[in-house]
Amino acid sequence: MASSATIYDVSRLSGVSTATVSRTFSDPDRVKEATRRKVYDAAAVLNYSPNAIARAMARQCTDKIAYIICKKGATILDEFYASICEGIMRSANRADLHLLVSTAEDWGQLLRSAHSKQIEGVILGGTADPALISEFQSRKIPVVLVNNRITGSELPCVVADEASGVRQALEHLIDRGHRQIGMVAGRVNSYVMSERYHAFVDCLKEHGLPVSPASIKMCEATVQSTTAAAEELLRSPEARPTALFCINDVAAAGAYKAARRLGLRIPEDLAVSGFDDSTLCPMLEPELTSVHIDCRRMGELCVERLTQLLQHKKDIEQFSMVPTELIVRRST
Amino acid sequence: MASSATIYDVSRLSGVSTATVSRTFSDPDRVKEATRRKVYDAAAVLNYSPNAIARAMARQCTDKIAYIICKKGATILDEFYASICEGIMRSANRADLHLLVSTAEDWGQLLRSAHSKQIEGVILGGTADPALISEFQSRKIPVVLVNNRITGSELPCVVADEASGVRQALEHLIDRGHRQIGMVAGRVNSYVMSERYHAFVDCLKEHGLPVSPASIKMCEATVQSTTAAAEELLRSPEARPTALFCINDVAAAGAYKAARRLGLRIPEDLAVSGFDDSTLCPMLEPELTSVHIDCRRMGELCVERLTQLLQHKKDIEQFSMVPTELIVRRST
DNA sequence: CAGAAAAATGTAAGCGCTTTCCTTGACAAT
DNA sequence: ATTGTCAAGGAAAGCGCTTACATTTTTCTG
Numbered sequence: 001m002a003s004s005a006t007i008y009d010v011s012r013l014s015g016v017s018t019a020t021v022s023r024t025f026s027d028p029d030r031v032k033e034a035t036r037r038k039v040y041d042a043a044a045v046l047n048y049s050p051n052a053i054a055r056a057m058a059r060q061c062t063d064k065i066a067y068i069i070c071k072k073g074a075t076i077l078d079e080f081y082a083s084i085c086e087g088i089m090r091s092a093n094r095a096d097l098h099l100l101v102s103t104a105e106d107w108g109q110l111l112r113s114a115h116s117k118q119i120e121g122v123i124l125g126g127t128a129d130p131a132l133i134s135e136f137q138s139r140k141i142p143v144v145l146v147n148n149r150i151t152g153s154e155l156p157c158v159v160a161d162e163a164s165g166v167r168q169a170l171e172h173l174i175d176r177g178h179r180q181i182g183m184v185a186g187r188v189n190s191y192v193m194s195e196r197y198h199a200f201v202d203c204l205k206e207h208g209l210p211v212s213p214a215s216i217k218m219c220e221a222t223v224q225s226t227t228a229a230a231e232e233l234l235r236s237p238e239a240r241p242t243a244l245f246c247i248n249d250v251a252a253a254g255a256y257k258a259a260r261r262l263g264l265r266i267p268e269d270l271a272v273s274g275f276d277d278s279t280l281c282p283m284l285e286p287e288l289t290s291v292h293i294d295c296r297r298m299g300e301l302c303v304e305r306l307t308q309l310l311q312h313k314k315d316i317e318q319f320s321m322v323p324t325e326l327i328v329r330r331s332t
Numbered sequence: 333m334a335s336s337a338t339i340y341d342v343s344r345l346s347g348v349s350t351a352t353v354s355r356t357f358s359d360p361d362r363v364k365e366a367t368r369r370k371v372y373d374a375a376a377v378l379n380y381s382p383n384a385i386a387r388a389m390a391r392q393c394t395d396k397i398a399y400i401i402c403k404k405g406a407t408i409l410d411e412f413y414a415s416i417c418e419g420i421m422r423s424a425n426r427a428d429l430h431l432l433v434s435t436a437e438d439w440g441q442l443l444r445s446a447h448s449k450q451i452e453g454v455i456l457g458g459t460a461d462p463a464l465i466s467e468f469q470s471r472k473i474p475v476v477l478v479n480n481r482i483t484g485s486e487l488p489c490v491v492a493d494e495a496s497g498v499r500q501a502l503e504h505l506i507d508r509g510h511r512q513i514g515m516v517a518g519r520v521n522s523y524v525m526s527e528r529y530h531a532f533v534d535c536l537k538e539h540g541l542p543v544s545p546a547s548i549k550m551c552e553a554t555v556q557s558t559t560a561a562a563e564e565l566l567r568s569p570e571a572r573p574t575a576l577f578c579i580n581d582v583a584a585a586g587a588y589k590a591a592r593r594l595g596l597r598i599p600e601d602l603a604v605s606g607f608d609d610s611t612l613c614p615m616l617e618p619e620l621t622s623v624h625i626d627c628r629r630m631g632e633l634c635v636e637r638l639t640q641l642l643q644h645k646k647d648i649e650q651f652s653m654v655p656t657e658l659i660v661r662r663s664t
Numbered sequence: 665c666a667g668a669a670a671a672a673t674g675t676a677a678g679c680g681c682t683t684t685c686c687t688t689g690a691c692a693a694t
Numbered sequence: 695a696t697t698g699t700c701a702a703g704g705a706a707a708g709c710g711c712t713t714a715c716a717t718t719t720t721t722c723t724g
Binding site (some may be wrong): 030049050051052053054056057062078079082089091093096098099101102104109113115116117118223224250253254256257259260279280282283284285 | 336380381383384385386388389394410411414421425428430431432433434441444445447448449450555556582585586588589592593611612614615616617
């Protein structure tokens with residue numbers, strides 16, 4: 001590491017005290033225009049920029065936050081959480097926060113390092129274990145939830161407007177004349193899945209359409225399971241669904257595979273709609289209609305909330321919801 | 333932030349000096365067994381763990397590294413770089429390094445923050461601008477390249493054995509009796525693409541198969557372009573290829589779309605092989621044969637190299653290559 | 665068992681910044 | 695002229711740790 005200029009060098013060169021230099025950088029309005037200029041000039045000559053470590057040391061605050069992805073499966077960076085991560089990264093960079101990205105795999109490790117690395121706030125993505133959450137709370141580390149909501153708790157959370165997304169997709173299908181709409185559902189073991197599931201049921205009911213258990217198939221979130229689930233729905237002895245609402249794009253890919261195996265053409269024989277509008281959508285043939293979620297925005301909101309929490313702001317918006325939008329493609 | 337115990341508290345409680353406490357934590361062998369025990373006990377009582385910031389301050393080294401993804405396109409966290417990132421994250425956590433993830437979008441910003449945040453080493457993913465590299469070098473910040481290689485430079489780099497991957501895929505196709513093998517190629521503007529391209533040409537030649545410009549179609553890395561490219565190849569007036577080697581899985585998805593539009597069945601009328609073995613493979617119907625790359629391992633190797641560089645080790649392996657493996661599925 | 669070498673521990677000076685007082689001087693009000 | 699106010703800037707005490715150097719304890723050797 002090149003030994004760079006310190007505040008003393010700048011102080012000497014500009015002829016003011018270190019205190020003034022410090023103030024010039026952290027609160028420019030506290031010093032006179034002329035002084036400020038001198039300081040900036042000296043800093044420019046010396047190629048000085050404040051040492052973040054020393055600053056953290058003196059201020060007793062590290063500006064470090066962590067994004068912890070809580071997902072059962074092995075695959076950490078799935079597209080959805082990665083996009084949120086992107087939003088978080090941007091905002092964090094902009095706000096000069098250090099971001100630590102991690103998974104909730106090894107807790108002990110996680111907490112220990114959160115402690116020694118002086119993490120000041122965390123964003124928990126997905127279905128976080130309540131015990132993990134209270135662990136943070138007992139350490140007085142602010143928590144923001146993303147893609148999750150714990151009713152009855154005061155934790156700020158940011159989620160997408162799942163219900164509206166489901167509604168848009170469903171009404172689109174209904175508009176197209178579909179009456180028998182099946183659902184390839186995930187296990188209802190997370191906030192998101194549960195929202196989508198209930199919105200589906202509610203919406204169909206509102207429109208006076210049949211919601212039989214036989215038209216909803218729960219399964220794991222893998223292509224294998226969703227393919228099997230879709231196949232079962234499509235082989236249904238009673239009225240075969242003419243449209244399949246899939247809980248996410250992976251499930252939709254499963255539906256495609258099932259359809260193909262059964263010789264059904266999409267969209268002629270079967271309409272399929274997905275959810276998340278992932279990069280997968282344009283890769284399928286025909287391109288998949290899906291519900292777009294602005295994950296970046298969600299990430300940004302997380303950082304916003306966390307920042308407010310860290311500054312002990314009052315009246316923090318406890319529940320933030322980003323809108324969703326149906327992207328119609330050729331599968332419906 | 334809960335005000336936690338300091339080294340002084342531990343010193344007092346355990347009855348030894350702060351120096352000894354410090355040594356106990358950073359180099360346990362330097363203190364006597366008995367003393368060590370006392371210190372650990374006291375630390376446990378106080379729930380003490382060394383403050384990373386203060387440590388960095390005193391040691392004059394921050395243990396901070398950055399992973400910078402250099403990719404033209406907007407989409408930052410594509411699966412490939414994300415997997416590498418995962419490997420880097422793990423190793424970094426294990427080695428107690430702080431990791432900053434960023435894109436090479438805003439250089440000025442990047443360099444400025446690399447400076448003030450005291451980044452001590454960087455991993456550059458993808459095709460990094462030479463100017464960026466020399467910027468780091470002039471600042472004496474060690475650089476490791478991943479998925480890239482700059483011939484003639486001394487920079488350590490870690491890449492996958494692309495040539496062998498290509499060879500495996502191609503020989504698999506040849507084994508299956510294919511003689512007319514087309515290629516959906518990306519622009520040859522990056523190390524990886526160029527490796528794959530040349531390996532393709534070389535391998536076909538070796539096997540005495542025809543390599544006409546007409547059987548290789550270059551295009552952008554989007555599904556749209558690859559679809560168009562594949563379609564063109566398949567409409568080729570001369571001998572239509574019976575197999576398509578696609579430079580990555582996205583290109584393979586393009587090939588699928590093209591095939592479907594032309595009414596060709598996979599694998600009966602057309603074999604398709606991809607590259608990267610992304611999550612996309614099992615989602616396509618039929619599932620896509622592809623070349624697997626152990627991205628995690630690549631990430632780990634990056635951190636290993638960087639660590640060695642930071643410790644001024646001699647004889648650092650300058651060129652690391654991880655093996656590739658063909659995963660045969662139903663598309664061939 | 666003396667004395668030297670080696671091992672273990674202690675002392676205290678920073679690391680580069682922030683921030684709490686303080687001092688100074690300019691200006692308005694009395 | 696005197697006092698009070700306030701903006702601007704300075705002096706210096708840390709923040710929690712590491713480490714060079716000094717000192718003490720232990721171990722080893724003849």
